[in-house]
Amino acid sequence: MIRDSYDVIVVGGGPGGAVSAWFAARGGASVLLLEKDRDIGIPVRCAEAIGQGGLQGILEPDPHFIAHEINSLRFIAPDGTRIDIQQTDEVGYMLNRRIFDQELGRKAASAGAQIITHAYVSGLIKNSDSIRGVKVRFPAAEKEIRAKIVIGADGVESRVGRWAGLRTFYAPKDLESCYQVVLGGITVDKNLISLYFGNEVAPGGYAWVFPKGDDIANVGIGVSAAMIDGINAKKHLDQFIERHFPKASILACVSGGVPSAKPFKKIHGSGIMLVGDAAAHASPLTGGGISNAIAAGRLAGEIAAKCIADGSWNEKDLSVYTRMWDKRWGDNQRRLYRLKETVFKLSDDVFNKAAAVLVSIPTEERSIKKIIATTLKNNPKILLELARTFF
Amino acid sequence: MSKREKVVKGAIGELRFISELCDFCGCCVAVCPVDCIELEESRLTLDMNSCIYCGNCPKACPVGALVGDAA
Ligand SMILES: Cc1cc2nc3c(=O)[nH]c(=O)nc-3n(C[C@H](O)[C@H](O)[C@H](O)COP(=O)(O)OP(=O)(O)OC[C@H]3O[C@@H](n4cnc5c(N)ncnc54)[C@H](O)[C@@H]3O)c2cc1C
Ligand code: SF4
Ligand code: SF4
Numbered sequence: 001m002i003r004d005s006y007d008v009i010v011v012g013g014g015p016g017g018a019v020s021a022w023f024a025a026r027g028g029a030s031v032l033l034l035e036k037d038r039d040i041g042i043p044v045r046c047a048e049a050i051g052q053g054g055l056q057g058i059l060e061p062d063p064h065f066i067a068h069e070i071n072s073l074r075f076i077a078p079d080g081t082r083i084d085i086q087q088t089d090e091v092g093y094m095l096n097r098r099i100f101d102q103e104l105g106r107k108a109a110s111a112g113a114q115i116i117t118h119a120y121v122s123g124l125i126k127n128s129d130s131i132r133g134v135k136v137r138f139p140a141a142e143k144e145i146r147a148k149i150v151i152g153a154d155g156v157e158s159r160v161g162r163w164a165g166l167r168t169f170y171a172p173k174d175l176e177s178c179y180q181v182v183l184g185g186i187t188v189d190k191n192l193i194s195l196y197f198g199n200e201v202a203p204g205g206y207a208w209v210f211p212k213g214d215d216i217a218n219v220g221i222g223v224s225a226a227m228i229d230g231i232n233a234k235k236h237l238d239q240f241i242e243r244h245f246p247k248a249s250i251l252a253c254v255s256g257g258v259p260s261a262k263p264f265k266k267i268h269g270s271g272i273m274l275v276g277d278a279a280a281h282a283s284p285l286t287g288g289g290i291s292n293a294i295a296a297g298r299l300a301g302e303i304a305a306k307c308i309a310d311g312s313w314n315e316k317d318l319s320v321y322t323r324m325w326d327k328r329w330g331d332n333q334r335r336l337y338r339l340k341e342t343v344f345k346l347s348d349d350v351f352n353k354a355a356a357v358l359v360s361i362p363t364e365e366r367s368i369k370k371i372i373a374t375t376l377k378n379n380p381k382i383l384l385e386l387a388r389t390f391f
Numbered sequence: 392m393s394k395r396e397k398v399v400k401g402a403i404g405e406l407r408f409i410s411e412l413c414d415f416c417g418c419c420v421a422v423c424p425v426d427c428i429e430l431e432e433s434r435l436t437l438d439m440n441s442c443i444y445c446g447n448c449p450k451a452c453p454v455g456a457l458v459g460d461a462a
Contacts, residue, residue: 036431036432037432038432045416118432120431120432122429137431155417156417156418156421157416157417157418157420157421157430158420158421159420159426162426169421169422169423169424169426170421170422171422172422172447172450172451175418175421175422175451177418177450177451177452177453178453179453179454225418225422225447225450225451226450228450228451232452232453232454232455233453233454234453234454234455235455254414254416255414255416255418255452255453255454256416256417256418256453257416257417257418257421257451257453259421
């Protein structure tokens with residue numbers, strides 16, 4: 001049964017929301033998680049790659065939700081030059097996010113959180129300047145549910161922060177507009193992920209081929225919403241597929257958005273915290289946001305539980321969340337944002353020249369560290385930094 | 392937001408929503424400066440009384456389901 005009030009209500013059942021709910025419940029709070037879609041984990045608006053570190057302390061790697069490992073990375077410059085980089089120190093995983101997201105939901109439920117799907121949060125209940133709960137729309141009913149703390153983990157399409165008076169909307173230049181398909185009938189090296197750059201391929205973004213097996217891959221494109229000029233992400237992807245995989249079959253398709261923004265100044269208020277894509281936590285450069293959402297979710301969940309236990313959750317109590325987030329990840333996000341601003345403004349010509357220098361390094365020496373050492377003097381630093389940030 | 396990207400009221404004259412194309416991804420919601428788009432699991436509602444015709448959402452839509460016509 002749904003109660004009329006909880007200690008913590010989490011809006012959104014993606015990785016950020018599930019982990020918030022899990023850690024808040026584990027810390028002793030009564031928790032309700034509301035997800036607008038029918039299923040946790042569906043649809044998969046994601047290319048499903050995650051660095052090994054992203055799972056640490058959360059889930060043991062398990063073939064149940066990991067398709068396979070990723071151990072190499074290929075950049076394709078606008079002129080087609082390929083730069084392959086073997087990862088020896090840290091591998092990544094291709095997830096089955098449908099199952100992965102459900103696994104996180106399961107953890108939250110086992111920790112005592114109540115999860116309800118097909119429950120759209122349509123507004124907040126406010127009292128003077130503090131948040132007191134949410135308005136929910138179920139398929140055949142509406143209800144107001146009270147909470148001491150609301151955690152907004154409602155993704156890139158977040159409205160919770162705005163309802164609470166936080167400034168969280170994305171300028172078009174800070175949103176990657178994406179389209180992705182699952183391609184079958186192809187031949188790929190499943191442990192290698194490929195990223196294609198160039199102003200024709202993907203203005204202000206890149207195209208990706210992330211295999212899910214030897215004959216199947218997530219193939220997608222992200223373009224800066226500010227740079228779309230009549231050619232939207234779907235059309236760019238159509239062209240890309242026509243060129244690189246003309247015989248492939250499309251097994252699934254999905255559109256989606258990824259924040260590529262500077263950190264927001266404030267991701268908390270009285271009785272509210274924001275987590276994951278709702279708080280611009282994804283990497284502004286790569287768009288990777290699963291591990292970031294998980295890490296922020298854990299922090300928010302733990303803080304929520306502590307505040308409930310201590311009996312106070314006002315603006316000042318929760319300011320520790322913005323502060324700790326910024327201390328741990330703020331500088332890195334700002335660095336990645338600056339890098340994004342540079343990389344996606346490079347002309348194809350500069351990109352090609354940098355790639356030509358990198359490709360002259362023998363493949364076996366092309367570990368990230370070696371590349372950095374060798375090429376510092378040649379100074380195409382940008383591609384290196386780029387390479388380093390993808391894992 | 393940089394100055395260059397200031398929200399321009401009335402940058403577009405008309406906003407059309409082609410519901411058949413919509414995939415409910417939320418890119419439009421993310422860039423709407425006045426929060427006038429509501430996105431449920433498979434229903435998108437535009438509040439045209441609040442829309443300021445800034446043209447952000449047609450830029451962000453990956454599939455062309457929102458189209459801004461000239462001002
Ligand atoms: C095409 C694409 C490819 C990507 N590839 C990668 C990748 O390879 N690796 C990576 O790390 N990241 C990737 N990302 C980013 C990654 O998917 C996100 O950063 C991550 O899912 C963020 O998690 P989250 O929990 O913050 O939000 P989400 O996973 O978006 O979850 C938000 C949830 O909130 C729900 N919701 C929204 N509004 C409401 C409401 N009002 N009421 C109730 N529920 C609501 C939504 O239905 C959704 O389930 C990709 C994104 C896209 C679009
Ligand atoms: S951006 Fe386009 S496809 Fe996505 S929800 Fe908005 S109208 Fe629909
Ligand atoms: S044009 Fe689109 S983004 Fe701009 S106000 Fe109207 S609905 Fe919002």
